[in-house]
Amino acid sequence: MNALTALQTRVSCGKLIAPAPTQEQLHELELAALRAADHANLRPWRYLRVQGDALKQLGQLFLAAAEAEQTALTEDQQRQFLNMPLRAPLIYVAICGLSQHPKVPDDEQLMAAACSVQNLITAAFALGIGAYWRTGAMAFNEIVNKGLGLADNERVIGFIYLGAPATELKPVPDLKVADFVKDWAATD
DSSP, X not given: OOHHHHHHHOOOOOOEESOOOOHHHHHHHHHHHTTSOOGXXXXXXXXXXXXXXXXXXHXXXXXXXXXXXXXXXXXXXXXXXXXXXXXXXXXXXXXXXXXXXXXXXXXXXXXXXXXXXXXXXXXXXXXXXXXXXEOSGGGGOHHHHHHTTOOTTEEEEEEEEEEEESSOOOOOOOOOGGGTXXXXXXXX
């Protein structure tokens, strides 16, 4: 698939199954993630790859975080937290590391990290890999952040679920460019 086709037709895939992407495919995704637009070349992103038994460990971390906030979880709720990472055979935890910079505010660094994720999921689509970018409460939970080894200046910007699509992909939405793009001219 060429780059323009991938950019213009990419859709998310929320139902994912094994197999996980191959090592060669992961390398391609990671190279794409590194090419994000980035003011001052700070590279304010990093990724943790979670697969195999580590997915179950991530579920345990999610459960511990939930139990710290709600003391009486039902068995169904406990199972839900344990199973959250099992929605796909591989997850990238996308992390933004903010640094003090005289010309690049935090917002720009977060946007650069988000661009890196967008590159990764678009590359996945181009390779026929299903991808879904999730955030949710666990992305902002201090216990989860500590368990993932985040530094004080870091934050999770998403959990990127990857695998083979378990269903047909949704059709590309019929968006009209004119609804989003207008010419501007200064007025006096």
